[in-house]
Amino acid sequence: MEKQKKANFDFLSGSISVIFGLIYGVMSYNLKRSPMGDPLAPSIFPLILAAGMVLFGLMLMLKSDMASTKRAFALIKEKTTDNDILSRKMIMLTVVSAIVYAIVYEHLGYVISTFLFVGFIMTVLDRKKIRRNIIISFIFSVMVYYVFFYLLGISLPMTPILNI
Template sequence: MSKTFDRFAGIAFLLIGLLFVIESQRISKSSYGSAVGPDIFPIGLGAILILLSLRLLYETFRYQTGTKNGETVQYKKFIIIFASALLYAILLEPLGYVITTFAFLLIAFQTMERGKWVKSILIASLFSFGVYYFFAEFLGGSLPGFPVF
């Protein structure tokens, strides 16, 4: 990849990870007397994102100067997936988990690898329905349901 792009991405993801950890401190510590509260998952994700971005930044300093791997930076794919992630966050509540997750995964799969529509649709639908069922029905959690018109 590009050394400059990787450095900017590493810094951006480091800041996002820090924001996750800082903002998750505002979430209540536990629910119903449980030791594991709703703040644990965002703190864990933020910590993982921080560690991975630090690794990325570390790797950019180890790049060989003057050598090209023949890889080009694919800004178009990055922008498409980034924009679809923003739309996912915006539309999650109004459209529900299953629809927005299915659409996001389908866009991401098709952005990364054109064609294979049947495979993309099958994986996206199984994942979105499977996670919804497992979390909402089996574990008794709550996710945004289907839209009500």
């Protein structure tokens, strides 16, 4: 590497660690006191962790500087290709659909919700082959349900109305 100005997220990571450590520390201190033994016993270990987060976070911040983080953001912006934008979109859609999946999971039952979820993600990744996606996600959800429910004896949410 040539003499380049450093670009990293260390300053940001460090400050997140410090903030998280402070919040965690305050919460640890405010925990209910233990009714028996040392009243602070449940808080001590978390307090040590909080101190560690703040300390290591500060050290990381000092090793780097805000300018590097700014450069890192600029670098990402500069280097972003269409492919990156696409993959970020995919991640966002996956997260959103996973949250929807979690919400409907116990209401629609395993088979229907999973069929929709897996089918949707497949379509997000590959828009052109909708028929293939429908078939595969249907087989997947039915097969997994069958394997878990009947072979492994693990109950998954049932399909409403049909009750299977």
